[in-house]
Amino acid sequence: MESKKFILQEKDIPTAWYNIVADMKTKPLPPLNPKTKEPLKAEDLYPLFAKGLVEQELNQTDAWIEIPEEVRDMYKLWRPTPLVRAYGLEKALDTPAHIYFKNESVSPVGSHKLNSSIPQAYYCKKEGVTNVTTETGAGQWGCAMALAAKHFGLELAVYMVKVSYNQKPYRRSIMQTFGAEVIASPSMSTRAGRDIITAHPNYQGSLGTAISEAVELAMQTPNCKYVLGSVLNHVMLHQTVIGLEAEKQMEMAGEYPDVLIACFGGGSNFSGIAFPFLRHKINEGRQIRVVAAEPASCPKLTRGQFQYDFGDESGYTPLLPMFTLGHNFAPANIHAGGLRYHGAGSIVSQLKKDGLMEAVDIQQLETFKAAVLFAQAEGIVPAPESSHAIAAAIREAEQAKLEGKPRTILFNLSGHGLIDMAAYDQYLAGDLTNYEVTDAEVARNLAELEKIIK
């Protein structure tokens, strides 16, 4: 068999992140102050975020932003990650398509999230911050942030969405092993948490609620900043190391993807692999289909609306331009906890609006079927989130077979599922279900949103 993996050396770790905003013909709309509806200035964001990160967040001119040496050194913990030709999956599907995946699951916490937690902790530390707060869904971001916080000597409190706190206790333990404090969200420790517990006593939480709690705690704690694992521009920026490496590796393989796929929650792993490839589409008109795979139970890109909305459930954040289901949308308790978010980041939302990318929504059972097939064919148990990308890639590969036309598919394996095995147990026992979202539910939520935002 030809080579399975395309391996880079440490010297090939990118030296700069790629800032797609600099190249976008239509820039994303600015974040707004909810009260004045005026575009936010950097100063407005300084209380909540480290200055170095705010500068990256608002940078619309520099296409390349240098990666600090201390960050690049930490990337060497596990980067560069392999690009893998999925011969086993191709064979199992009997498809003429060539399938590649970028294996971000090899990071020591099992996902791509470290790519951004490290620079976020670095800039906080550099500016003399001592404490940070954050939220986490399935726990991938929380584990990554806990590792980075420990390395840079920051105290960390993590609000973990309650349904995942119970579904995935090992991720809680990993955060604690790295020295972080973990609180199930909604909690009684914040006003945001108490309010929602009072209104909905059995609410199992969502990323939107956990963000509210983390933001509230950050605002009330001295010398403390808030850090976020997705949605924001600077997070997308940090993640571009994925796609920049993948570009070199596809060159080693002698192919270029016809279609590029990643799962979609707030957009971090999607942007990370997609933006470097999209720059050639934007700048040179190079053909590539870019597909975000989102859960059918949380379909903001496929069925949401493009408009200003809050990033969190309680309305603490600025108003962001996004494809959204409304910040009050309560996603079903699917196991892909990292995808249970009502909105999409501003950059991705603009790219989608401008037709530079597309989206598909996938039901839970299809993702687990794809996950088990992938595990048996490639030997890697994928995270439930990443399984959305796998399912979308399988759809493409089956289409290629149907049409008898080869094509090159690249998807991002954003994480492994070794700590999500309770979900696999339920799937194998036939105890998992799909979740339908009705048009009426979406319309009702968006109507409510309009009243709140106005």
Place this chain on the structure above:
Amino acid sequence: MESKKFILQEKDIPTAWYNIVADMKTKPLPPLNPKTKEPLKAEDLYPLFAKGLVEQELNQTDAWIEIPEEVRDMYKLWRPTPLVRAYGLEKALDTPAHIYFKNESVSPVGSHKLNSSIPQAYYCKKEGVTNVTTETGAGQWGCAMALAAKHFGLELAVYMVKVSYNQKPYRRSIMQTFGAEVIASPSMSTRAGRDIITAHPNYQGSLGTAISEAVELAMQTPNCKYVLGSVLNHVMLHQTVIGLEAEKQMEMAGEYPDVLIACFGGGSNFSGIAFPFLRHKINEGRQIRVVAAEPASCPKLTRGQFQYDFGDESGYTPLLPMFTLGHNFAPANIHAGGLRYHGAGSIVSQLKKDGLMEAVDIQQLETFKAAVLFAQAEGIVPAPESSHAIAAAIREAEQAKLEGKPRTILFNLSGHGLIDMAAYDQYLAGDLTNYEVTDAEVARNLAELEKIIK
């Protein structure tokens, strides 16, 4: 910072395994037929093991055995693995020692065990075998075997030691996701299991008992072979890819280990990293200290006796020459399930007897303290088994500091602990304990053994 990782390409995956027996001045004693006490012939082993594996087991002449192309192709799933300079750990210990570790935890099942499960499944398949049985402790071997069996189209039944079956349910799920059947051992499905349940109703199992059950099922199933994850010569052989890669990588780093450390259960990861280095000690007299780190609660190398014993609890296997505590030794329920085995493989036992290596025993609390320090310093949560190697490496690094003398330490990180987080929870909560083995207990067990073997 200088390079952290030393990365090889796929072409650097070894093309042959290293058979240390060919180079040993004193060969290991032969396995014996328990009834006749005569040395076993190949034919005696054919009913239980694939012929290709039996040939390797008994080969005392060829120092190099070619790795079949199909096996090498599968190794490309994750090999070569990185060698890492543990700058973080060095800094945390403020030691003049240079510490390196070979990171076998990057395999898709999280440990080194795939190195042998793949060739074992390959030879079974090649000889027309359809079903295989095996045992597993913490589940690392079972997961690796399940992946390999699925790839080569074999049906697999795994007896998993009961204490681990309950402590580590995710590993059970991983095996099931790969399509294997998993049974908690001791079970009612075999005579060996029924006997021990009858005698000790609450017995939580051991590797020795699980081996008995797996062997019994293999003997009663048509076209079925038994496969083993440690102890036997051919398993050690397969694992030498670890040390062969590490040799090249230490060369890249421009250093040679003064001391080489691995944890010790039956000997598979230890032999894998140690044998290639020991060949220079045997053949060229090159200085190196080689240290096996075993649990204080199962101290066969440090406190056991060198003599013939059964490999399993019920006495189904041939008699093997080994350092042993007696096959009836019931190890305490430590979380390092993979190290809960009464004996050591024949080759390692001979090397120990000949003074070519040494051993240390380490208590559970020291291993978890080392594990948390390592996790926080290097970002990788280690398996409880591997933490024995880390603890031993830390002792060496602290000794170097005390003496003010630098030295180069290499240890094998045989696996990650992301699925062992319940153990970390208990440790962080102060709920774990040490386990003492009294001299009287060892003496009583060995006296009993002498009666049985005679």
